[in-house]
Amino acid sequence: MKDLIMCVCQGTCPSFQKMDPFEVVNHFRRNKKIDFAVIHPQLCATDGDNFWKVLLSKNEDIDKVIVAGCDPVMQKKMFGWVFKELGFNESKFVGVEIRNMSTEEAIKAIENAL
Protein backbone atom coordinates (compact mmCIF):
# COMPACT_ATOMS: atom_id res chain seq x y z
CA MET A 1 0.00 0.00 0.00
CA LYS A 2 1.05 3.53 -0.79
CA ASP A 3 -0.16 6.13 1.69
CA LEU A 4 -0.24 9.92 1.60
CA ILE A 5 -0.32 11.87 4.84
CA MET A 6 -0.54 15.64 4.73
CA CYS A 7 0.57 17.43 7.85
CA VAL A 8 -0.63 21.03 8.07
CA CYS A 9 0.80 22.53 11.28
CA GLN A 10 -2.65 22.70 12.92
CA GLY A 11 -4.06 24.46 9.86
CA THR A 12 -3.09 27.82 11.34
CA CYS A 13 0.49 28.15 10.10
CA PRO A 14 0.94 30.83 7.39
CA SER A 15 3.07 28.34 5.41
CA PHE A 16 -0.07 26.40 4.48
CA GLN A 17 -2.40 29.29 3.69
CA LYS A 18 -1.80 29.38 -0.08
CA MET A 19 -3.06 25.83 -0.63
CA ASP A 20 -6.26 23.87 -0.16
CA PRO A 21 -5.15 20.67 1.62
CA PHE A 22 -8.42 18.93 0.80
CA GLU A 23 -7.95 19.61 -2.90
CA VAL A 24 -4.39 18.26 -2.68
CA VAL A 25 -5.41 14.92 -1.15
CA ASN A 26 -8.51 14.65 -3.34
CA HIS A 27 -6.33 14.98 -6.44
CA PHE A 28 -4.46 11.83 -5.45
CA ARG A 29 -7.62 10.03 -4.34
CA ARG A 30 -9.28 10.79 -7.69
CA ASN A 31 -6.41 9.56 -9.82
CA LYS A 32 -5.94 6.50 -7.57
CA LYS A 33 -2.19 6.91 -7.32
CA ILE A 34 -2.38 6.18 -3.61
CA ASP A 35 -4.28 3.65 -1.51
CA PHE A 36 -5.38 6.12 1.13
CA ALA A 37 -4.90 9.72 2.19
CA VAL A 38 -5.01 11.44 5.56
CA ILE A 39 -4.76 15.06 6.67
CA HIS A 40 -3.20 15.22 10.13
CA PRO A 41 -3.14 18.48 12.10
CA GLN A 42 0.20 17.98 13.84
CA LEU A 43 2.16 14.77 13.31
CA CYS A 44 5.03 15.95 15.51
CA ALA A 45 2.77 16.22 18.58
CA THR A 46 2.04 13.40 21.05
CA ASP A 47 -1.14 12.37 19.25
CA GLY A 48 0.97 12.21 16.08
CA ASP A 49 3.14 9.59 17.81
CA ASN A 50 -0.04 7.71 18.67
CA PHE A 51 -1.16 7.95 15.05
CA TRP A 52 2.13 6.41 13.85
CA LYS A 53 1.84 3.63 16.42
CA VAL A 54 -1.61 2.66 15.15
CA LEU A 55 -0.81 3.11 11.45
CA LEU A 56 2.45 1.19 11.59
CA SER A 57 1.43 -1.58 13.94
CA LYS A 58 0.90 -3.82 10.87
CA ASN A 59 3.52 -2.17 8.72
CA GLU A 60 4.25 -5.19 6.50
CA ASP A 61 1.28 -4.03 4.36
CA ILE A 62 2.85 -0.63 3.77
CA ASP A 63 5.14 -0.18 0.76
CA LYS A 64 5.51 3.60 0.93
CA VAL A 65 4.44 6.41 3.25
CA ILE A 66 4.63 9.93 1.86
CA VAL A 67 4.40 12.75 4.37
CA ALA A 68 3.76 16.11 2.73
CA GLY A 69 4.48 18.90 5.19
CA CYS A 70 7.63 20.50 6.52
CA ASP A 71 11.30 19.94 5.69
CA PRO A 72 12.04 16.21 5.08
CA VAL A 73 15.23 16.37 7.18
CA MET A 74 13.20 17.74 10.10
CA GLN A 75 10.58 15.07 9.52
CA LYS A 76 13.21 12.30 9.69
CA LYS A 77 14.49 13.71 12.97
CA MET A 78 10.97 13.91 14.41
CA PHE A 79 9.67 10.53 13.23
CA GLY A 80 12.85 8.42 13.03
CA TRP A 81 12.68 7.21 16.62
CA VAL A 82 9.08 6.03 16.31
CA PHE A 83 9.88 4.18 13.05
CA LYS A 84 12.75 2.45 14.87
CA GLU A 85 10.59 1.61 17.86
CA LEU A 86 7.94 0.08 15.59
CA GLY A 87 10.41 -1.75 13.33
CA PHE A 88 9.31 0.25 10.29
CA ASN A 89 11.85 0.32 7.48
CA GLU A 90 12.71 4.02 7.12
CA SER A 91 13.51 3.60 3.41
CA LYS A 92 9.73 3.28 2.86
CA PHE A 93 9.23 6.81 4.21
CA VAL A 94 9.42 9.84 1.92
CA GLY A 95 9.12 13.35 3.31
CA VAL A 96 8.05 16.11 0.91
CA GLU A 97 8.39 19.82 1.59
CA ILE A 98 5.19 21.65 0.60
CA ARG A 99 5.37 24.75 2.81
CA ASN A 100 4.54 28.05 1.12
CA MET A 101 3.26 26.29 -1.98
CA SER A 102 -0.01 26.74 -3.87
CA THR A 103 -2.36 23.78 -4.31
CA GLU A 104 -0.92 23.08 -7.78
CA GLU A 105 2.68 23.37 -6.59
CA ALA A 106 2.03 21.01 -3.66
CA ILE A 107 0.43 18.46 -6.01
CA LYS A 108 3.45 18.62 -8.30
CA ALA A 109 5.92 18.18 -5.41
CA ILE A 110 4.01 15.12 -4.17
CA GLU A 111 3.69 13.69 -7.71
CA ASN A 112 7.48 13.74 -7.95
CA ALA A 113 7.73 11.65 -4.78
CA LEU A 114 5.24 8.91 -5.73
Ligand code: SF4
Ligand atom coordinates in the same frame (compact mmCIF):
# COMPACT_ATOMS: atom_id res chain seq x y z
S1 SF4 B 1 5.44 17.58 11.41
FE1 SF4 B 1 6.11 19.41 10.36
S2 SF4 B 1 4.32 20.08 9.17
FE2 SF4 B 1 3.63 18.67 10.76
S3 SF4 B 1 3.02 19.98 12.49
FE3 SF4 B 1 5.12 19.30 12.84
S4 SF4 B 1 6.36 20.96 11.99
FE4 SF4 B 1 4.28 21.19 11.13
